[in-house]
Amino acid sequence: MQVRVVAARPWDVEADILAVPITSDAPSDELLAELDRRLGGSLGSYRAIGELDGKAWRSAMLAGGGETGVDWVLGMGIGVLGEQTRVTAPRIGGALMRRLIGVSVGRLAVWLPSSLAETDGVGAAALVELVARGVVEGMADPYAIYREDIEREVPPQLDELILCVVDGDLKALGAAAERGAIIGEGGNRARRLAQRSSNDVSPDVLADEASAIAAEHGLAATILGPEQAAELGMGMFMAVGRGSDNPPRFISLRSGGAGHTGSNGRLLAMVGKGVTFDSGGISIKPSDRMEEMKMDKTGACTVLAAMATVARLAPGLPLMAVAPAVENMPGPHSTRPGDVVRALNGKVVEVNNTDAEGRLILGDALTWAEQQGATHLVDVATLTGAVERAFGKLITGGFGTPQAWWDEVSAAGERQGERYWQIPLIDDYKAEMESWYADLQNSSSPEGSLIKSGLFLREFVTRPWAHLDIAGTAYLRKNMPWGARGATGVSHATLVELALNGA
Ligand code: BES
Ligand code: ZN
Ligand code: MN
Secondary structure: OEEEEEEOOOOOOOEEEEEEEEEOOOOOOHHHHHHHHHOOOHHHHHHHOOOOOOOOOOEEEEEOOOOOOEEEEEEEEEEOHHHOOOOHHHHHHHHHHHHOOOOOOOEEEEEOOHHHHHHHHOOHHHHHHHHHHHHHHHHOOHHHOOOOOOHHHOOOOOOEEEEEEOOOOHHHHHHHHHHHHHHHHHHHHHHHHHHOOOOOOOHHHHHHHHHHHHHHHOOEEEEEOHHHHHHHOOHHHHHHHHHOOOOOEEEEEEEOOOOOOOOOOOOEEEEEOEEEEEOOOOOOOOOOOHHHHHHHHHHHHHHHHHHHHHHHHOOOOOEEEEEEEEEEOOOOOOOOOOEEEEOOOOOEEEEOOOOOOHHHHHHHHHHHHHHOOOOEEEEEEOOOHHHHHHHOOOOEEEEEEOHHHHHHHHHHHHHOOOOEEEOOOOHHHHHHHOOOOOOEEOOOOOOOHHHHHHHHHHOOOOOOEEEEEOOOOOEEOOOEOOEOOEEOOOOHHHHHHHHHOOO
8 A cells, every 4th residue: 555645635635535534622624614615514514413523433424526636525533632642543544444344445535634733742743654554554454364255344455545734844744654554564464463363373383474574574583492492491481382282482583683782782672472372271261261362472473573564664773572482281291380490590480370371481581582682671461361450451551670661661652652551560579479499489369460470570681671461452352443353463563663762
């Protein structure tokens, strides 16, 4: 799909459909008023009978033609003008594509009045970037991945997206829109992979996907099998995959050359949990919703896709992705509750709950990333059910230390319209993770279990580190007006923004 930003009045732009955001508080906008006049006053009359009152995601398709350059005008309610933020901007794009399911459209124009860029310090460049990303993400529907001949049931695939602004630096805005589209494509790559079922995506398949990304973008790939991982001393990583016939793969991608850091002296490692299915192992989960545990590889999919996206936007930038991939199954070879293993950093860990497996593979992956020279770490993981209970499906909970590093990670998220909330790391709770037999155990009482998940991971890092628990936000259980049910691609954009560090 081609993306363009044009400076034009909304009636001058030529397209199949012109989308027009409609706010519920109807501030006076001369251009919108003139467009309405050219539409014979239909926007006004639709508003008057309540059909297009600006309430978020209520919409109506109007005939264009006549004194406009488009065949159709799609009015899309977006709510109160003053409540528009970087979180809502991509949803405008997403809602348009969801609304267009079943509609034939190749060229879509979106009118972006300057008032939208002015609220909450969003800014014109961020607005076009985020709306373009939303459109691209809105075009993908995880519902389609195993089906054929369902074009009419999924969003149309646009040939061209035209973002129409009043004025501004069109070159800079065009670049911003292009960046948004590329980040959207990367997010979709993460979503497609995360969404695939566990009989389709084993650790080996994740490794193949990583190799394909490496070949596509000229990255260095390291893929360790069980013998090598055991040899290196990854006792926690090795504890999880034992019950499965699908052998573990410790996957890493790197750009920028071995031993290289960025101009700021940093090497960021993005570490993603890659549990291709989490049955719980011997500490088996209840059957209710167990099928959702195909999504337990989302962190890995996200860091691999982010690596590819950064390679497109800033080729050669020193960066690392680490994706420990395992399948957590019960079986005669499974780790048992009470088994004691030695982590890559030398700590001895009692696995008292085989369902707290994410922290085991991530702990060794974080140590490995540091051994490879990472100066800064961020991990992304569907780690706890507790984070979903606390924050729901629209806020990612996380931890970070030192505070300045957390602030940097969450600021990157804010710029990309993704919400994070910091959870405190309280040392007092460490006492509850003490073990009779080992330095620590991997799970304890449910009180404060979310905090304890962070405390456990902190045992395996010595450098600036942030942990993003996407267990709630990684996938939606139902369609939203602005987004499809299934994998969301959450935190892909944040990681890309963080890696680019303003570049
Ligand atoms: N993969 C799960 C967490 C999860 C739960 C993700 C629901 C998505 C939706 C994780 O491995 C897990 O089982 N966590 C346990 C930890 C507990 C045993 C300390 C949990 O949250 O119950
Ligand atoms: Zn898990
Ligand atoms: Mn688990």
